[in-house]
Every structure is written in structure tokens, then in C-alpha cells.
Amino acid sequence: MQIQRLLRLGRHANAWDRLAENAALPSPFMSSWWVDNAAAGEPVILACVEPDGTLVGGAAFEADLVGPGPARVERLRCIGQGPLAPDHLDVLALPRRRREVLGAVGRWLRDGDRVIDLDGLTETCELPFLLDAPVVERTPAPYVALDEADPVDRLPGRLRSTIKRSGKRLAKGGFVVRRAEPDDAEQVLDRLMELHDDRWSEESSFSSGWDAFAAAAAAGMRAGSVVVHEIVDSDRVIASELEMVCGNRASFYQSGRLTDHEYRGSGSVLKAEVLRWARASGMSELDLLRGDEGYKHDWATAQRSVVRVRTGVGPRGRPTATAANAWKRHGPGLESTLQRIRPRVRTPRGQAARN
Numbered sequence: 001m002q003i004q005r006l007l008r009l010g011r012h013a014n015a016w017d018r019l020a021e022n023a024a025l026p027s028p029f030m031s032s033w034w035v036d037n038a039a040a041g042e043p044v045i046l047a048c049v050e051p052d053g054t055l056v057g058g059a060a061f062e063a064d065l066v067g068p069g070p071a072r073v074e075r076l077r078c079i080g081q082g083p084l085a086p087d088h089l090d091v092l093a094l095p096r097r098r099r100e101v102l103g104a105v106g107r108w109l110r111d112g113d114r115v116i117d118l119d120g121l122t123e124t125c126e127l128p129f130l131l132d133a134p135v136v137e138r139t140p141a142p143y144v145a146l147d148e149a150d151p152v153d154r155l156p157g158r159l160r161s162t163i164k165r166s167g168k169r170l171a172k173g174g175f176v177v178r179r180a181e182p183d184d185a186e187q188v189l190d191r192l193m194e195l196h197d198d199r200w201s202e203e204s205s206f207s208s209g210w211d212a213f214a215a216a217a218a219a220g221m222r223a224g225s226v227v228v229h230e231i232v233d234s235d236r237v238i239a240s241e242l243e244m245v246c247g248n249r250a251s252f253y254q255s256g257r258l259t260d261h262e263y264r265g266s267g268s269v270l271k272a273e274v275l276r277w278a279r280a281s282g283m284s285e286l287d288l289l290r291g292d293e294g295y296k297h298d299w300a301t302a303q304r305s306v307v308r309v310r311t312g313v314g315p316r317g318r319p320t321a322t323a324a325n326a327w328k329r330h331g332p333g334l335e336s337t338l339q340r341i342r343p344r345v346r347t348p349r350g351q352a353a354r355n
Contacts, residue, residue, distance in 0.1 A: 001056060001100060003108050006045040008036050015055040016047075019092040025122055026247030029079070029086035033223050035060045037216035038080040040209065046108060048093070048101045057093030057101030059127075066115060066320060073316040075115040080216075083209035087141060087251070087289045087306050089118070090125045106130035113314025115321045120290070120306050133311035136328045142300030144275065144286040151275040151286075159298050163272045166265025170231065173262075175238065177273045180228040185218040188228050192240040195256025199267075206254065220244060229274050231257075231266050239266040241274055243286070250278045251287040271299065 009016050013032040020030040028034060035045060041064035048057040061076040080086045093101035109116055109131060116131060128135065144151060152160065180188040193210060206213075220226030225246065231239040239257035243250045252274070257267045278286045288296045290306050310328075312321030 001048055001050060001097075001104065003058075003104050004047045004049055006047055007043050009045060009047070011053075012047055012049075012055045012058075016058065016092065019055070019057065019094070021247040023090060023092060023247070024124065025088050025090070026249050027086075027088035027090070027122075028220070028225060028244035028246040028251055028253075029089055029120070030060070030092060031220070031223075031225060031244075031246055033219040033225060034086070034216050035079055037219050038084060038086075038212045040064075040080070040082065040212055041077070043079065044076060046105055048097075048104055056097045057091065057105075059091045059105045061118075067316065071316055071320070073113060073115055073312075073314070073320055075117055076109070077117050078120050080209070080212065081117075081119050083205045083207075084213055085120065085290060087120045088122050088287070089120050089306075090122050091127055102126055102130060110313050112317070114317045115310070115312045115324070116317075117308075117310045117321070117324075119308035121309065123305050123307060125307075128307070128309040131309070131311050133309035134325060135307045136310050136325055137308035138305050139290045139307075140292045140303050141290045141306050142288045142292075142296045142303040144288065144299055145301045146275075146279045146283055146285055151279055152272045154301070155272075156298055159268065162265050163268050167269045167272075170263070170266060170269060174233040175231050175266075176233075177229055177231055177270060179277075180221075180230055180240075182221040182224070185221040186214075188221070188230075188240075189214050189217055191230070191237050192228065192242055192254065192256055195237070195240050195258065196254060197256070198258055199256045217242065227277075229270060229277065231270050238263045239270045241267075241270050243274060243278070245281075245283070248282065248284045249287055250281070250283045250285070251289055253289065275299075 009032050017032050020026060039062040041062040044061040044063050046059045047055055049055055060079050062079050064075055065072045066075045067073050078086050078089050091102055091105055116133060196206065217226050226242060226244055228240060228242045230237045241255040242253050244253050255267060275286055288300055310321050310325055312318040
């Protein structure tokens with residue numbers, strides 16, 4: 001077995017997707033349509049292949065440079081890390097070859113001078129142990145387990161009431177829920193972005209990664225792995241929600257809606273229909289992904305965690321990662337101390353005039 005460093009999956013895409021779909025926790029952020037389109041930096045795809053070219057495993061990252069001047073060093077992150085917040089990432093491998101693939105990926109990562117900063121790993125990913133990489137952040141990721149029962153029946157009474165009342169009011173106004181067509185991917189995604197901005201505006205950093213996301217999501221829609229539901233009447237879309245599918249799991253990724261009073265409750269009505277769609281499609285769960293926002297706990301039945309690890313190798317990578325980890329631990333406390341001290345510091349007489 002050998003490791004090939006690739007910029008795109010190319011002929012390995014189908015085999016890569018089979019590995020992703022059969023992972024212990026299938027994640028759409030490991031699918032080929034995401035890997036090939038969502039990177040902000042240079043893609044670093046490690047493909048573990050047999051001599052005959054058969055793919056048996058691999059891992060996907062993106063590379064950029066960090067640090068000042070001549071101390072700048074390569075940094076590897078998960079593809080889409082940052083504003084696109086990928087979750088539940090892991091090394092992919094055939095089950096019988098997992099130990100071998102993990103060892104090969106770990107050796108490749110340690111052989112160099114780099115910072116390894118991976119955010120969104122599954123809790124069970126063995127890579128941090130192989131790299132001796134400390135966990136610098138742990139984030140809850142709620143999800144809705146699905147079975148034969150109607151998932152809406154299990155929601156809190158207040159939320160069920162909102163869904164019922166708002167659903168009747170919207171239906172009376174001529175609104176229905178529809179699934180967007182993949183052939184209209186660009187227009188569908190543009191509408192989602194507009195509705196997202198209308199709902200969240202400056203509260204979300206999602207727009208900063210929009211170009212990469214739009215390219216990935218359009219590819220995902222064409223592959224049948226990204227599904228968008230909308231609430232519409234004859235000429236308006238008032239709410240939109242996007243799910244990603246991998247294996248037997250659907251993941252809620254992004255949504256938006258108009259905030260006019262007459263459309264209140266549309267987001268809840270839409271999510272209820274998405275839950276029913278996921279159940280009818282044979283999904284085992286609807287993952288709400290990372291974040292402990294209050295609304296997620298109204299919908300979720302359980303939660304797991306994703307982790308961020310950071311370490312460095314080599315003469316520049318090691319001290320750069322150590323400094324970043326130290327700031328992660330102590331920076332907030334220092335900032336708080338400085339904020340308490342600053343108001344007490346008097347400006348020397350005459351300094352204000354000179355400035």
C-alpha cells in the first residue's frame with residue numbers, strides 16, 4: 001500500500017464515497033462532492049492505494065500558511081474548516097485495513113514541518129492519539145434519532161402546538177412545502193442565502209465561505225446527496241432548509257426564512273416536514289450538527305460531541321502550535337484581566353493632546 005497526495009479525488013471518487021457511506025458514523029463532509037469543492041486552501045487528499053490502484057482508505061485536508069514572516073509554516077486543517085464548520089470527520093478505511101491506513105496517514109502527517117489543526121473530528125477518531133495531539137475544544141452536536149414513530153409526536157407540546165397552528169395558517173394562505181429540483185441548484189442556493197441573510201444577517205459568518213459552499217452544495221444536489229426543502233406559494237419562497245445525506249444519516253446544515261410577522265412559525269413547520277421526510281427516506285437520524293443553540297434541544301433526542309485538536313511537527317510547526325494552544329487556554333483570561341485593568345489606568349497629563 002502507498003499514499004498518493006492528490007488535489008482532487010478523480011478516478012477514486014466513487015470508491016471514496018463507498019468508504020464514507022460505510023464509515024462508523026457516515027458524514028457528508030467526507031463525501032467526494034464536499035472534498036473536491038469546499039476547500040478554501042490547497043486540497044491535500046491522502047489516498048491509500050494498493051499497487052493495482054484500488055483505494056483502501058485515506059484522509060482529506062486543506063493547506064495554508066500561518067505565522068509571521070520567515071517563520072511561516074504549512075498548516076493542515078479539515079476541508080471547509082472555519083466558516084463552513086464541517087463535522088464528524090475521520091480517517092476513511094476498509095474495516096480490515098483501518099489500522100494500516102491510520103498508521104500510514106499518521107506517519108505522513110508527522111513527516112514534515114507543519115501545524116496540524118483539525119476541527120470537527122469525531123470523538124472516536126484515533127488520529128489525535130497517533131499524533132499525540134491535545135484536544136483544544138469540544139463541542140456538543142445534538143441529533144434526532146428516528147424510528148418507525150412519527151418524530152413530530154415526540155416534540156415538546158409547545159413546539160407541536162406552534163407547528164400545528166402555523167401550518168394551518170400558512171396552508172390557508174396558499175403555502176406548501178416542496179423539495180427543490182437539483183437542476184435548479186444555483187437558483188435554489190441563491191434563495192437559501194438570501195433567506196439566511198434575512199433571518200440571521202450579521203449574526204452568522206456563513207456568508208464568508210459562500211463561494212466554496214455553493215460549489216460543493218450544487219455538486220451535492222446533482223449527486224442526490226444535498227436536499228433542499230422550501231415553503232412556497234405561487235410566486236414566493238418564504239423559508240428554505242438544506243440537508244446533506246451520507247449513508248443512512250441526514251444532517252441539517254443551513255436554513256433561512258423571512259421574518260415578517262405573517263410568516264411566523266414557518267421555520268418550525270418546515271423542519272417538522274424535513275423530519276418526516278428523513279424518516280420516510282429510511283434515515284436513522286437527523287443530525288443537527290455542532291452547537292448548543294437552544295432551539296436544537298427542543299428537537300434533539302440525544303447528542304454526541306465533535307473535537308478540535310492542534311499539534312505541530314518540525315522546527316517551525318511545533319512551537320507555532322504550542323503558542324496557539326497556550327493562547328487558546330490562557331488568552332480569554334488575559335483579555336478579561338486587561339479589560340478590568342484598562343479603566344483604572346490614567347492618561348498622563350498632556351498625552352491626550354499630543355495624541
